[in-house]
Structures are given as structure tokens and as C-alpha cells.
Amino acid sequence: MERTAIYPGSFDPVTNGHLDIIERGLQLFDRIIVTILENPAKNSLFTVEKRTELLRESLKNLNGNLEIASYSGLLVDYAVKRNAQAILRGMRAVSDFEYEFQMALMNRKLNRDIQTVFLMTGLRWIFTSSSIIKEAVQFGGDIKSMVPPAVYRELMKKYNLKK
Ligand code: PNS
Numbered sequence: 001m002e003r004t005a006i007y008p009g010s011f012d013p014v015t016n017g018h019l020d021i022i023e024r025g026l027q028l029f030d031r032i033i034v035t036i037l038e039n040p041a042k043n044s045l046f047t048v049e050k051r052t053e054l055l056r057e058s059l060k061n062l063n064g065n066l067e068i069a070s071y072s073g074l075l076v077d078y079a080v081k082r083n084a085q086a087i088l089r090g091m092r093a094v095s096d097f098e099y100e101f102q103m104a105l106m107n108r109k110l111n112r113d114i115q116t117v118f119l120m121t122g123l124r125w126i127f128t129s130s131s132i133i134k135e136a137v138q139f140g141g142d143i144k145s146m147v148p149p150a151v152y153r154e155l156m157k158k159y160n161l162k163k
Helices: 016-025 048-059 075-081 094-110 130-138 149-158
Strands: 004-009 031-037 066-071 086-091 115-120
Touching: 004 016, 004 075, 016 031, 016 048, 016 086, 016 115, 031 048, 031 075, 048 066, 048 149, 066 075, 075 086, 075 094, 086 094, 094 115, 130 149
Parallel strands: 004 031, 004 086, 031 066, 086 115
Antiparallel strands: none
């Protein structure tokens, strides 16, 4: 049986922390579907189309069975639709735990057949997140080492900053 995982997120935008999880996830799963979903708690900076484009550009050098998708609706419904057995999530520090725990339990309540698998974020990326990167960059902070090159270029453009 092919083991498929959905790697869901806002990806607004994708960061090196996400790439690390995808790369390591590919060691566990035969196929990963990186899926942009709506997080009602967040206002997005980039459109779904732009986020898809940035994911495509950033993942192009990764070897493995990867797909990029977007979905409007419940994550577990999308997992069923795509015959995925698992949801892959990265976990950073303790601060992530409560939210991730709540989401994993809710998803389990909604569908007991889909398992959530957590990978600890690589130590290098433990302090980064799309939100904190967006905050730093808009005040001129140097975030170049934290995001893929295409994302860096797009953030510089968005905030009218010089590369
Ligand atoms: O990158 P994020 O913002 O932490 O990702 C959160 C996301 C998009 C995975 C989550 O909000 C989500 O699954 N949204 C789709 C709706 C859903 O199924 N929510 C979880 C059960 S209520």
C-alpha cells in the first residue's frame, strides 16, 4: 500500500522550516501532498495562487513524490478525498504544543482513520515561523537565511525593500 500524507498549512509564505519537514517526511511517506488550506485565525499576505507558485519554485529541487494542492474546507475531508492515511505536521517549541494537540484531537474526532504524525522542527528553524518572518521583514530585518530564494525575492518586492 502506498503511504500518502497530507502536509497542510497556510504556507504564507513557505519557509525553510517547512522544507525541512517535507524533506524528512519524504523518508517516511511514499507521497506527500503539500496542501494550502484556510486558517480562519489568520489574514494572509499572499494569494493562494502566489503561495502555490512559491511552493512550486521552492520545492523544485527536492527529490520525491511531491504534489502541491489547495483546498477550501475540512482537512480530514481532503485527506479522505486523496486517499491519504496521515496528516504530517511540524512541531516547534512548547508554544506549538497546545494548538497542535487541539487540532490533532479535533481531526481525530472528525475522522478516526486519519493519523496525525508530528516531526520535531529542525533545531535551526525552531524560532522561525511565517508570521515572525513577515513581522521582521516589514521592519527591514534580514530574513534571507530563513526562506527559500523565491520567497525572499517576493517578500522584498512586497515591502518595497532592496535586496
Ligand atoms: O500553517 P497553519 O496556519 O498552522 O495551518 C493550519 C491549517 C491550515 C492546517 C488549519 O487551520 C486547517 O486545517 N484548516 C482547514 C480547516 C480544518 O480542517 N481545521 C481543523 C479542524 S477544525
